[in-house]
Amino acid sequence: MKVLQLIDSLEVGGAERVAVNIANALVSQDAVSHLCATRAEGLLKDSLDTHVEYLFLNKKSTLDVLSIFRLNRYVKLHQIKIIHAHSSSFFLATIIRIFNKNIKVVWHDHYGNSEFLQHRTFKVLKACSVYFNHIFCVNKHLEKWAKLHLKSKNISYLPNFAVKTNLTPETTLHGEIGKRIICLANLREQKDHLTLLKAFKITIEQHKDWTLHLIGKDFNDLYSETVKSFILDNALQKNVFLYGSKPDTFHMLSQATIGVLSSKSEGLPLSLLEYGLARLPVIATQVGECAEVVKNDMGLLVNPKNSIELSQAFLKYIENEALRSADAIRFHEYIQNNFSEKSQIKAIIEIYKKIIK
Known part of the structure; x- marks a missing residue:
């Protein structure tokens, strides 16, 4: 099983940490695990397991043709079977899927404003959802919304999970211990x-x-x-x-x-x-x-x-x-x-x- 996690950046954020956690966890699960950061790197890069294959696209715009071709070459070279796209990276995943009919796309919805879904714009997302083989939603509000508005037939609630990391301590908090x-x-x-x-x-x-x-x-x-x-x-x-x-x-x-x-x-x-x-x-x-x-x-x-x-x-x-x-x-x-x-x-x-x- 060859799986690529696709995420906009490796800055410290919830969706980014989930993408890294999944990529790392797959290493011990008989999978060849890849992660691609499309727009920016960040502090979480140091959290990646050394056995995770890593690609940074340095994508400059939504339709950065060179980055799209580069990712497409990577997917073919490494015989990726599944692209697990997080948050807004669904659009790039959809383009790669159009080029490669055998690729399967999983989209992970981390949308944080789930209390205000009535304001969510989703025309592009809805169009792309035709190509999603499965959608993971991080809460039940998002699951219900996706079943109502998107075109994928396979949608499920998947709670996040946390992993305790042991990176080199570098930050000392101010203030009194215990307070x-x-x-x-x-x-x-x-x-x-x-x-x-x-x-x-x-x-x-x-x-x-x-x-x-x-x-x-x-x-x-x-x-x-x-x-x-x-x-x-x-x-x-x-x-x-x-x-x-x-x-x-x-x-x-x-x-x-x-x-x-x-x-x-x-x-x-x-x-x-x-x-x-x-x-x-x-x-x-x-x-x-x-x-x-x-x-x-x-x-x-x-x-x-x-x-x-x-x-x-x-x-x-x-x-x-x-x-x-x-x-x-x-x-x-x-x-x-x-x-x-x-x-x-x-x-x-x-x-x-x-x-x-």
Whole structure:
């Protein structure tokens, strides 16, 4: 079985980490595993297993003819049987499929704004979906949407899975040990860092020695400037720290005390799974599949865009160490049992075998 994961970049993001995790996991599953980053490389390149065959296209535009021909040559040379395209890379996968009728295409929908699917534009996606042999959706909202709007007959819900990596530790978190809250989320509007900051501001009125650590890509756009301005305007510089993208995720999580996600919309956030693997107690908003991941008595769920509720959740954990310790243990066990690499890769391979037959 020769499978190519197709992804726009190897920047640190949810879809990118899933593509790398699948490519790495296939190495031990009697498959020849390939990964192609189409537009940009990034920190996740160092996470690739040495046995994964790697191609970087450096694609400059949607219809970059040279890149299309280069990928087509690669697919033929390596006798790729399945292209597993992630997110927007479906378009390039479709072009390659048109050139090669025996290629099978699996599309993986990681769409993060699943709470606002009514605003999704999908004319090109719908046209391309005729060529998809299977669609994986990271939450049940997306699965339902795909069955209603797309032309592929084979669609299924596939939860994400997290893998604990052991890259060289390089990041030391600021603040006092045992009093750190961490948020793994790129600086995007859907992640709603502003509600998180408002809640944290309320929290440190009673617990001034606690700190908040924001890990994720800074796009240096208007949203990023709004977040930074809020920190400055509210004199939070000594309690809130931004680190940008970092490769040593689990080293940073090992230094944290509480994991939080304050999103307005989500798919199935990999951050929550990573919090669980790292044995952190978690606080999350009730969006996407968060409630499916953070079951009762395993963490704290709050309504999105509600800084008061979120601050109350912070205080509940800060002021009850026994509770957060017990929740962290239960959550860790649940993630290990239900979102493991083993179970998800088994499901993926079963689909691969089915569509090849």
